[in-house]
Amino acid sequence: MYRLQRVISLLTDFGLKDPYVGVMKGVIYSINPYAIVVDITHDVPKFNIDVASTILLVSYKYFPKGTIHVCVVDPGVGTSRKAILVKTRNYFFIGPDNGCLYKAIVDDGIIEVYDISDSPYSLKNKSYTFHGRDLFSPVAAYLSLGIPPEKLGTPYEGELIKPSTVGIEILDSCVKGYIVYIDGFGNLMTNIESRYVREIGIDYGKFIKVFVGGNEFKCLYEKSFGYVEKGNFISYINSWGYLEIGVNQGSAAEKLRAHVGEEVKVCLD
Amino acid sequence: MYRLQRVISLLTDFGLKDPYVGVMKGVIYSINPYAIVVDITHDVPKFNIDVASTILLVSYKYFPKGTIHVCVVDPGVGTSRKAILVKTRNYFFIGPDNGCLYKAIVDDGIIEVYDISDSPYSLKNKSYTFHGRDLFSPVAAYLSLGIPPEKLGTPYEGELIKPSTVGIEILDSCVKGYIVYIDGFGNLMTNIESRYVREIGIDYGKFIKVFVGGNEFKCLYEKSFGYVEKGNFISYINSWGYLEIGVNQGSAAEKLRAHVGEEVKVCLD
Amino acid sequence: MYRLQRVISLLTDFGLKDPYVGVMKGVIYSINPYAIVVDITHDVPKFNIDVASTILLVSYKYFPKGTIHVCVVDPGVGTSRKAILVKTRNYFFIGPDNGCLYKAIVDDGIIEVYDISDSPYSLKNKSYTFHGRDLFSPVAAYLSLGIPPEKLGTPYEGELIKPSTVGIEILDSCVKGYIVYIDGFGNLMTNIESRYVREIGIDYGKFIKVFVGGNEFKCLYEKSFGYVEKGNFISYINSWGYLEIGVNQGSAAEKLRAHVGEEVKVCLD
Incomplete structure (x- = not known):
């Protein structure tokens, strides 16, 4: 049902100057050496959830069905903001519940939402400041291995945070x-x-x-x-x-x- | 004759700030999940065909034989400029016919040229502004799967555009x-x-x-x-x-x- | 004993504007198409060995055991500085002997050091200015294929160069x-x-x-x-x-x- 060789896309505001993105990939390949990791971009303006949500909205559908899209633009890391995994019609989305996933998951159609804030699949000694490495990457990697979402988190029925938008x-x-x-x-x-x-x-x-x-x-x-x-x-x-x-x-x-x-x-x- | 696990190199002026390059990879992996996509660089000065042609010239031969080199520095996208696929002695080259491929294909030795402007292997609803995603990536991916060049385009015998150069x-x-x-x-x-x-x-x-x-x-x-x-x-x-x-x-x-x-x-x- | 599908990480001060990093990957995939090449970062401040050594120290352990870490911050390229391959408890490290590997290899525990300055596995016609391409990449790729360190270089017992550090x-x-x-x-x-x-x-x-x-x-x-x-x-x-x-x-x-x-x-x- 789940293929081992699954695409995991990364979208962050980490930039490429620091080892953050490379280390996320190190964590992913440590868990699933057959994953295919693709950078959408890491140059989202820092903390800009609206821009991240727009980039994810336009990009996600050009990836293979079943791709696991990981978005980490996360000014609230280490606070009480939730971390979520969303199964949509054709994809999976993983990231903080702060709006950065919102436009894409609504566009593709939300099937199920899981709260992964306390996922047992995070790295041991999870840091308070780098959930991209300690939580989102391992959860994505285990999902790509076929661990079902209900083991990675718990069903979540609450309302999701929306990015700020203005209509037409x-x-x-x-x-x-x-x-x-x-x-x-x-x-x-x-x-x-x-x-x-x-x-x-x-x-x-x-x-x-x-x-x-x-x-x-x-x-x-x-x-x-x-x-x-x-x-x-x-x-x-x-x-x-x-x-x-x-x-x-x-x-x-x-x-x-x-x-x-x-x-x-x-x-x- | 063609291996499934083929290297596709990308050389563009798209930069890494935007999702353009990531989406090209999404398209490629959607078609051939066994491709190996390698960035030569995406920071060619914007619209600078001469610099792109120089970078491709010096870089191409360090890749495995059979590599498909995709160069998208394409100020004329959406106009009547042709899109070409060139088989050389050891490689394939794909891009607009505006000179950016020229130095490399002459250096390696042109075997056959194909006009892929109207390739049946482009994405449906091809846009007018992003042939990197809609034309060049899918043609490269199908070529990497073993679809022969003559199905991807039509033989082209016209003179190719040269980059501007000055001699010694x-x-x-x-x-x-x-x-x-x-x-x-x-x-x-x-x-x-x-x-x-x-x-x-x-x-x-x-x-x-x-x-x-x-x-x-x-x-x-x-x-x-x-x-x-x-x-x-x-x-x-x-x-x-x-x-x-x-x-x-x-x-x-x-x-x-x-x-x-x-x-x-x-x-x- | 050695798996073919091995992660090779790259850490350099080459930047991403030039084709240097792409060409290193071309060389690696030419030798081992099953390698997984991961960028730690290429934006180490130019020639800054101290920063490189810090980045490598914090990053290396997030990669799969057996990963081959290649660090090329190399102001002394083409001079008499040695090139080394270091087997540590869990990893391999390859780079110039100028301190950039030092903190990481000491942290993981040095097992054996090899001088690869004159490795028979370098590219033919090795240049004097780009050992990242001509020496470090091919040695890493052949190591990933299972060629043992003692064939890639000669045992080295000399003292290794340390980066400058100040204590607490x-x-x-x-x-x-x-x-x-x-x-x-x-x-x-x-x-x-x-x-x-x-x-x-x-x-x-x-x-x-x-x-x-x-x-x-x-x-x-x-x-x-x-x-x-x-x-x-x-x-x-x-x-x-x-x-x-x-x-x-x-x-x-x-x-x-x-x-x-x-x-x-x-x-x-």
Whole structure:
């Protein structure tokens, strides 16, 4: 039923400068040498649960079914915050109950939730500050070996913590949302799904008006960057299915001094 | 003929901050859980095809024969640029036809080229902006499973795009080239192969005159850094076989404010 | 006796911008495609042997027994510094004899030391500047295949190079040590083990006086960050067992402009 060679993905705010991530892998391979450990990223802005939850939401489904996704963005480590294991329709998710798993598990469909805060499968002498190593990694590794969730923790029926989110507003020929992620290219990903864009009549080849911070500008809506000259703004549905504002071979974030959480309004021109 | 457990190398300008690289691996392992995915680097300066082509040139041959090298530095993603799969004497190379594969495939010897722009093995609903995930990763993964290149694309006989390069000039006891790469230590790698250095009579233990930008200085030519005091310039054949200017336990790039593409002249002193 | 599927860990100051680490993995998988290569970190401050030795000390034991730990922080590459392979009670360690392995091998217990400087298992045409690729990686890979240490090198009985260290001083109700590591969160790890903290009577819930650089301040000693408000100092035993000064969701290093090597004194308040 469970395959031994199972993918375990890691998503943290630990960075790669320190040995934290390497040691988590050491722990996992100590338990299951046949695991396949894949880094989603370790450069989530430190303690930023909202960004972690967005990254996990867009990434999780590109992994093999049965993948165990471990997310450790955990400002409350060592306090009374719960640690959870969630079985969803197609995956497993492990991490602190602080919202970082929330969007992904709801998107895939929650089947069962387990409280693993006091899992008997943690490392002996569990530290108070590094549950990524002492709790989440061993639980993930034992799960990958086929230990069933009900042995790793206890069923949990309480309400799960949600990340902070703001909804979408449709106003006539405009849609209002906010910046949920800025990638390394400086592209501004919004929480506006493609269907909202279609709803207000925006289509490829049309121009839209974009309002971000104090800025207001016209911008082509097209399939990809190459439709505008280098250095020009472009808006498009990004590869995760959300409206994004970018600059061809440049950084929209820098040009607009934009930041995550900022409101974005786009209108049919 | 094809082994299931095949190495797939990844070389991109995606950085590690975003989930792009992790998701490419998720896609690959979804198709071939026995693949071995190795990062060459993901910190190619963004959109810098020349640097990517140099990195691939020096790196590819250190991987097992049969390795599938995937290079995604792709400013033209979503436009009419072709995507190609190249079988060389010992390897496979996959990426956009924009020059980033060029130096390596010519160096190893091109056997066959395939146009995979419309490969039937891409992910469904291929995005316009992330072919690393939707096209290059799945094609590499299916190739690693043994699907033959002619099923992954169609034979391509057109001329391939070349990266911009400048040649070497020999003038009496001098050789002129340019900086093709600056590494994390600040060492300046030139395009001057060791045979040119020997040709003008430079030998271990001798001093050379170096001209970079407005700078002109004498510099020992030796085997490695330890032959000069900490902080001093040293020139040597780097581990890839090219003339390089460095500073023992310091940064030549910083000292000379040098940048990739700058002309370098070295003369026998 | 030796398993083919063996973990090889890598710890270097090469960074991830350059292809150096990727190429080391290419070499390893060329020799043993069943190896499991795990990065501890590649962002050791360049040439900083002391920091490397501390990272290796705290990390090594979280890996499976038999893991081959390769550490390449090697300012003396290409000079007469020796390259060594050390069999300890539970692990193997490979790297330059410059102190970077020292703390870990002493901690685990040295069984045998081999000089691999002229190992017949290095790559042909070994370069003078990249022994990570040409010597340490192939020796590790062949060791992982079961080639015994005595074939990879020759027994070495000489004294090993030590990293620079400063001891602990106990003075009445104070203990004095120094900062051995600053992590990506800005937490200040000292060389003061938990037993010294207990020895002077410090206990959870008590306040201590901390002296770092010119700074002097009171600080709660507790289990983890969550016991103080965001932005406040906290002292605790870190996950490796050493006294550490941190700031809840902030950077102690920034607040105190602290650096590795600086003296730290803590006293019972």
